[in-house]
Every structure is written in C-alpha cells, then in structure tokens.
Amino acid sequence: MSVPFTDLAAQQHEVDEEVMPRLRAALASGAFIGGPEVEAFEREYAAYAGSDHCVGMGNGTDALEGALRAIGVGPGAEVILPANTFIATAEAVVRAGATPVLVDVDERTLLIDPAAVEAAAGPLTRAVIAVHLYGQLAPVELLTPIARRFGAVVVEDAAQSHGARRLGGVSGSLGRIAATSFYPGKNLGAAGDGGAVTTDDPELARRVRMIGSHGSERKYEHEVLGFNSRLDAVQAIVLSAKLKRLEDWNARRRAVASVYDALLHDLEDVVLPVTAEGNEHVWHLYVVRVPDRERVAADLAAAGISTGIHYPVPLHRSPALAGSLMRVSDCPVTDAAASEILSLPVFPHMTAHQIVLVVEALRMAFGRPLGADSLDRARALEGTGRP
Numbered sequence: 001m002s003v004p005f006t007d008l009a010a011q012q013h014e015v016d017e018e019v020m021p022r023l024r025a026a027l028a029s030g031a032f033i034g035g036p037e038v039e040a041f042e043r044e045y046a047a048y049a050g051s052d053h054c055v056g057m058g059n060g061t062d063a064l065e066g067a068l069r070a071i072g073v074g075p076g077a078e079v080i081l082p083a084n085t086f087i088a089t090a091e092a093v094v095r096a097g098a099t100p101v102l103v104d105v106d107e108r109t110l111l112i113d114p115a116a117v118e119a120a121a122g123p124l125t126r127a128v129i130a131v132h133l134y135g136q137l138a139p140v141e142l143l144t145p146i147a148r149r150f151g152a153v154v155v156e157d158a159a160q161s162h163g164a165r166r167l168g169g170v171s172g173s174l175g176r177i178a179a180t181s182f183y184p185g186k187n188l189g190a191a192g193d194g195g196a197v198t199t200d201d202p203e204l205a206r207r208v209r210m211i212g213s214h215g216s217e218r219k220y221e222h223e224v225l226g227f228n229s230r231l232d233a234v235q236a237i238v239l240s241a242k243l244k245r246l247e248d249w250n251a252r253r254r255a256v257a258s259v260y261d262a263l264l265h266d267l268e269d270v271v272l273p274v275t276a277e278g279n280e281h282v283w284h285l286y287v288v289r290v291p292d293r294e295r296v297a298a299d300l301a302a303a304g305i306s307t308g309i310h311y312p313v314p315l316h317r318s319p320a321l322a323g324s325l326m327r328v329s330d331c332p333v334t335d336a337a338a339s340e341i342l343s344l345p346v347f348p349h350m351t352a353h354q355i356v357l358v359v360e361a362l363r364m365a366f367g368r369p370l371g372a373d374s375l376d377r378a379r380a381l382e383g384t385g386r387p
Contacts, residue, residue: 079093114143
C-alpha cells in the first residue's frame with residue numbers, strides 16, 4: 001500500500017453533495033466572475049478569519065501583491081521577509097516594484113526571526129511580511145512594534161495557516177492586512193487557483209479590489225494601473241463548502257501530527273517540528289529534519305511513501321531573484337535547514353494504517369522498527385478508530 005502526500009479527491013468527495021447543485025445553478029445563471037456566490041464566500045471567510053473585509057483574488061501571489069500595493073509599497077521601498085519561504089512571497093514584492101530584504105528564521109520553528117528583522121530594518125522599510133509557515137503563525141505581536149518604529153506595516157502571508165491561532169488571534173487578522181492562497185493543496189483549497197486579502201480597514205479593502213480589477217471601480221474608469229485577478233464563482237462554491245468542514249479537517253491534521261510525535265519522538269537522528277508557545281498549529285505540513293535527507297527520502301519512496309521538501313533552495317540562493325537588487329542578511333539557519341527538511345504526508349482523511357506505514361518507513365531508514373502493536377497504538381492516539 002502506498003501513501004500519497006495528500007488526498008484531494010477524498011476532500012472533494014466529502015463536499016460533492018453540497019457543491020454539485022450549487023455549481024449547476026451558478027453555471028445556469030451565468031454569474032461566473034463575482035456575483036452572489038463570491039460575495040457570500042467573502043463574507044463567510046471574513047467572519048471565519050476575524051476580519052471586517054475579505055477580497056477574493058485569482059491566486060495567493062496576486063493577493064499578496066495587491067496587499068502590498070494597497071499599503072503603498074512600490075519602487076524605492078524595502079520589504080523584509082524570511083529567506084525560508086516559497087518564492088511567491090518574494091515575487092509579490094518584486095512585482096510591486098520594491099526590494100526584498102531577506103532575513104533568517106528561528107532555529108526551532110523555522111519562522112521569521114524578530115531579532116533578524118530588527119537588525120535589517122531601516123529608513124526604507126515599508127513592510128514586514130510575517131510568513132505563517134507549515135501551519136503555525138509567526139510572532140506578529142513581536143514584529144509589529146519593530147515595524148512601527150520605522151513607519152512600516154506588518155503584512156501576513158497566511159497561505160499555509162487557514163484556521164491557525166496565536167494568543168487568541170486568528171490567521172489573517174493579526175496584521176494590518178493579510179494575503180492567503182486557496183491553492184488546492186492548502187488546508188482550505190479550491191478546485192483550482194484562488195486567493196484572498198483580509199483586513200479591518202475598508203479603504204485598504206477598496207484599494208485591493210480596485211487593483212485586482214484593472215485599477216477600476218467603475219467600468220472604463222481606471223484610477224491606477226492594476227491587473228486582472230478575481231475569484232470566480234466555481235472556486236467560491238467549493239471553498240464555501242470546504243470552509244464549513246475546515247475546523248474538523250484541521251482537528252484531523254492535529255490528530256495525525258500527534259501520532260507522528262508519539263511514534264517518532266525516540267528517534268535521535270530525527271528532529272521533530274516544534275509548536276511555538278501561544279500557537280494553535282493546523283499542520284499544513286509536518287516537517288522533520290534528518291541527516292542524509294536524499295537517502296532517507298529515497299528509502300521512503302521505495303516503501304511507497306510520498307514526501308516533499310519545503311523548501312530545498314532558500315530564496316537568497318535562487319537564480320530567479322539574482323537580479324532583483326535584494327538585500328540579504330546572514331541566513332545560517334535557513335541554509336542548514338534547506339539540506340535537512342523533509343515533509344511527511346499529513347491530510348485530513350489519512351488513516352491510522354497510513355500513518356503507521358509512514359512511521360515504519362522512516363524508522364526503518366534509521367534501523368529502528370516499530371513494535372507489533374503499532375497500529376493499535378496509532379488508532380488509540382489518533383482517537384478516531386478509523387481503519
């Protein structure tokens with residue numbers, strides 16, 4: 001039996017009964033871009049994220065660029081972000097015309113390091129991007145006072161943290177403005193591309209919506225040079241159905257992570273992920289650190305286990321950004337992690353048997369097999385009894 005990295009078909013199957021009639025109605029109505037389904041989802045997601053406003057976008061990268069441009073980031077500005085993130089975070093900065101300033105991350109969580117942000121901030125700093133990575137939130141409450149001292153704004157990159165919480169606050173509501181992605185593999189994933197911006201500021205929401213609609217609020221009246229990036233009705237319908245199940249799905253992800261923690265904690269060569277104090281993790285990814293990663297990944301693949309690497313090339317070593325005039329601080333933690341990190345399968349419909357197969361394969365890679373009662377232990381720890 002093989003174990004996929006995720007199972008999007010199982011998610012879709014769970015929502016089909018609700019989604020299909022709404023899709024047929026939307027197709028019959030001709031309301032493909034905007035319309036009541038998009039407006040309804042924007043209200044639902046704003047309420048879920050604890051924000052006053054949600055603006056649907058075509059994808060997460062556009063959402064982040066729109067958020068940056070809405071707060072006034074442009075040519076001549078610097079934007080601080082972690083070197084350990086997906087390239088889309090930096091792409092949005094460059095596309096807005098600003099200069100990325102890359103800083104290192106915390107050794108334990110691999111989230112942006114506030115001390116590194118403080119050292120890198122300066123008179124040109126206009127934004128600090130708090131990337132919520134792997135399913136837990138960056139320390140926005142520590143980044144905000146640093147940003148304010150330089151007249152900058154904290155922008156959340158919430159693409160990997162739908163439903164995560166920190167110190168009582170919900171992902172997407174902790175900074176001045178936040179951008180998220182609904183790429184299918186996210187905790188809240190569409191049936192294609194999609195994204196959104198959340199904020200409590202009505203003027204920022206207005207600007208984002210205008211930027212994503214060719215810089216126009218009224219047809220053929222263009223106030224600024226924008227672009228075309230709008231959430232469509234098909235994605236809104238799928239997202240609305242999945243949003244109703246997100247809390248349950250995140251709880252299932254936490255159950256998978258708890259079994260991994262219990263069955264892998266004694267492997268001295270494997271560094272397990274750490275949840276920062278004050279965080280409620282939603283486990284978009286379960287990222288371990290291992291020596292000789294390529295061999296370990298190959299051993300798991302031979303056992304039928306799909307894995308990922310998030311991310312193998314730090315941003316400051318990406319050829320795509322070489323001409324962006326970026327500034328880079330020393331990033332020893334990011335560099336070390338890039339050669340060690342390995343993402344194990346974690347998804348809401350994962351069974352206890354699949355979890356045990358992953359654990360057994362990883363333990364065998366280090367010559368430490370599980371006991372004969374491993375499946376019973378996994379079922380008990382998972383607390384569901386699912387086969």
